[in-house]
Amino acid sequence: MSQDFGTPVAAPHATTSNNTTRIMATVMLALAPSTLYGFWLYGWPSIYLWLITIAAALFGELFFLRLRDKDATPVLLDGSAVLTGWLLAVSLPPWAPWWIGAFGGLFATTLGKQAFGGLGQNLFNPAMVARVALLISFPVQMTAWVSPAPLFSAAAPGAIDGLMIFFKGITPAYDALSSATTLGFAKTELSRGVDLLQSAAQAPALSFFGNRSGSLGETAAWLIGGGGLVMLFLRIISWHIPVAMLVGIGLPAAILHAADPARYLDMGSHLLSGGAMLGAFFIATDYVTSPNSPVGKLVFGAGCGLLTYIIRTWAGYPEGMAFAVLLMNSLTPIIDTYFKPRIYGRDRRGAPLPTNN
Amino acid sequence: MGFLDRFLKQPSWGVHPDDHKRPAADVPLRHLPPPERIYMPLHQHVGGAARPVVLVGQQVRKGQLIAEAQGNISAPIHAPVSGTVFAIGDVTAPHPSGLPLKAITIDADFRNDWVEADIPADPFALAPEDIAKRAAAAGVVGLGGATFPSAVKFALGKRLKVSTLIVNGGECEPYLSSDDRIMRDFADQVVDGARLVMHAIGAREALVGIEDNKPEATAAMRKAAAPYPEVKICPVPTRYPMGSDKQLIQTLTGKEVPSDARAAEVGVLVHNVSTCAAVHKAIRLGQPLVERIVTLNGGAIAQPGNIYAPLGTMIGDLLAFVGLKETPARLILGGPMMGTPLLHDRIPLVKGASGILAFNAREASKPDAGPCIRCGTCADACPMGLLPMEMAARIRVHDLEGAETFALADCISCGCCAYVCPSHIPLVQYFSHAKGELSNNERAKLRGEATKRLTEAKMARIERENQEKAAAAAKRKAEREAAKAAAEAASQQAQGETA
Secondary structure, eight states, X not given: OOOOOOSOOOSOOOOOSOOHHHHHHHHHHHHHHHHHHHHHHHOHHHHHHHHHHHHHHHHHHHHHHHHTTOOHHHHHHTSHHHHHHHHHHHTSOTTOOHHHXXXXXXXXXXXXXXXXXXXXXXXXXXXXXXXXXXXXXXXXXXXXXXXXXXXXXXXXXXXXHHHHHHHHOOOGGGGGGEEOOXXXXXXXXXXXXXXHHHHGXXXXXXXXXXXXXXXXXXXXXXXXXXXXXXXXXXXXXXXHHHHHHHHHHHHHHHHHHHHOTTTSOOHHHHHHSXXXXXXXXXXXXXXXXXXXXXXXXXXXXXXXXXXXHHHHHHSSOSOOHHHHHHHHHHHHHHHHHHOOOOOTTBOTTSOBOOOOO | OOHHHHHTTOOSSSBOOOOOOTTGGGSOOEEOOOOXXXXXXXXXXSSBOOEEOOOTTOEEOBTOEEEEOOSSSBOOEEOSSSEEEEEEEEEEOSSTTOOEEEEEEEEEOSOOOBOOOOOOSOGGGSOHHXXXXXXXXXXXXXXTTTOOBHHHHHHHHHHTTOOEEEEEEOOOSTTOOHHHHHHHHOHHHHHHHHHHHHHHHTOSEEEEEEETTOHXXXXXXHHHHTTOTTEEEEEEOOOBTTTSHHHHHHHHHOOOOOTTOOGGGGTEXXXXXXXXXXXXXXXXXXXXXXXXXXXXXXXXXXXXXEEEEETTOBHHHHHHHHOBSSOOSEEEESOTTTOEEOSOSOOBOOTTOOEEEEEOHHHHOOOOOOOOOOOOHHHHHOTTOOXXXXXXXXXXXXXXXXXXXXXXXXXXXXXXXXXXXXXXXXXXXXXHHHHHHHHHXXXXXXXXXXXXXXXXXXXXXXXXXXXXXXXXXXXXXXXXHHHHHHHHHHHHHHHHHHO
């Protein structure tokens, strides 16, 4: 018998069962517990916000792909746009109005991602690009926090009331829920000349379990960290960036707090509030915008952590994670250039090892 | 990544594909009845092709030299069956191009009539060079797939000081089990061959690296090597590409082969287990390399297993022997990680063919490539510590020099990166393309330089010739004038005399 087997394809003729969609789906599953906790904590408006942010991110991607005359279906199905919208949503104030989510989602996938050429091409983390754009454009809405009013509790708005809040803003009936985050509170008090030792008594409760005001999915450090550990064990991410970033925030916080507790928040507050945990496990570890070599990852993570601490402590914004990650994103190509893994048979500089026989 | 690996003392490089070795590996070895006609290609090794020394119509015996080595790196070819030379013509090369390859066709007479063998009484009394000479004459080449003429490697071992012979029983490619079978069924031959190679290269010890997914082979080899303390059986972790010489050397000795250098330069030499068995046959039995064990495996094959077959057998005959359940969707020579896709089955079995895989549609299906998400999985998997995504990004925009700065030349084309890529980017294809392009450029550059040198030499020659011509002309002119002057002087003198 003699037959033709068609166009030959190059080796390898075996391939992993892993794929981009599966990676994105795993990250989303790891992110789900803290998001669901956020839904429970902040009720219906947060659910609507999450939905519209993801929908807008998908729409932005679809719109740009149409402009570029590309087949949108496989790209939309790879899960990256959903994940971008999701990551943005969990970093937003839970009762933010609908247009914040819509604008942010669109911004993330259009100017944050597709404008660079789509998946894998963007220099900056799309979700953080959108978050920073929102923070600068709409500072009032982006720093309007609410106290937790768990779903189905008496204080919580129902599905219809939630829709009203979502579309018309926080109505006077729910004004009492307005609140500040730990970092925002510390910033305000310090700027008023009240030192932290005095103001600590009225500080918004810092809780490892996340039962406090904050972004939609950022308050429950244990759920985010747990999701991060799951990703570590499934080898979706490596330990380098999260550990380096948490050390980068925690170490200066511990030193400065020890030196002057009246001016500097303690390490626990820094690590467990704001976007530190989310940033360390879900944002800074974004493949596209972070370095590849282990040492490069350590440098990148430490830079993210340090910049977060510096911006939180001395800059005008209470929230430093998004800025820090974006700044370090811009350094990723340089870090990649300087920190390459050692090649077999070559020294660190790339010169062949000496031969001795 | 690699945190758990390092924790468990596993290598941090490489991949762990499903091995698919069983049940084919456990099926007893079968012998292929000699086919009616075999096609023995003249080029079955790295280096120069062999030159035929038989004529069409000539009777040959099994093991008779039919083509002799040509050049420093080459190997002779012997008749795998006894019979009549039918033709010396073209067959399809075992290469995706499907280009023709010169082959000697022999019609078998089924007499299994061997040439008389030259067997030394005590091979260990032979000079090391003599072992190499006999192995070279028997056409022994590396049977792990590289097909480098073994004797040339022995000579290298003598020239550089080699203390350790590494016997490669890694067989890390999924689906393949021909080396496993050799070690299980012919452990004594492998150990004896390894000791002969040690003698040939002057090594003091032999380390036999066997992946720990082959416990039966390890046990058989332990038993065979028990009387010889210098031959050590060393189970190594199952991890692709453990069978790559650089990775095996690092695992067994901790030594790293410098880039651009050969293994001998760190005092080791690597030979495959099947090569050792072939050396045993060449020296102890005086039998040249005319047969081999080949794995036939894959979803389209009815009775997968290992077949002992004469070289030159058409792959179609082998497939007919093991039976096909369905029309294969892809035919591969070698393993799935580095094997060569074949255009059809009218291609002969060659010395380096450790396996023939007939994949069904499910095994052959390849997901479409997506964009690189820079996940770095390829870099984590690369056993050479390279950055495949960075090289591919540069090759994609035709920046070949840029890819070269990332040590493209050090890529061993093992396929780990393309295997793990979640976007299924055909990275190895990128690298092969770039390497080919670069060597073409290099050749073109050398050719250009040679042309320039020749042109310059020609110009200089023309210049010199012109100068010489001018000088000769001037000389002739001067001589003519001198003669004229002399003639005039003579005539004046004559006039004066007459006056």
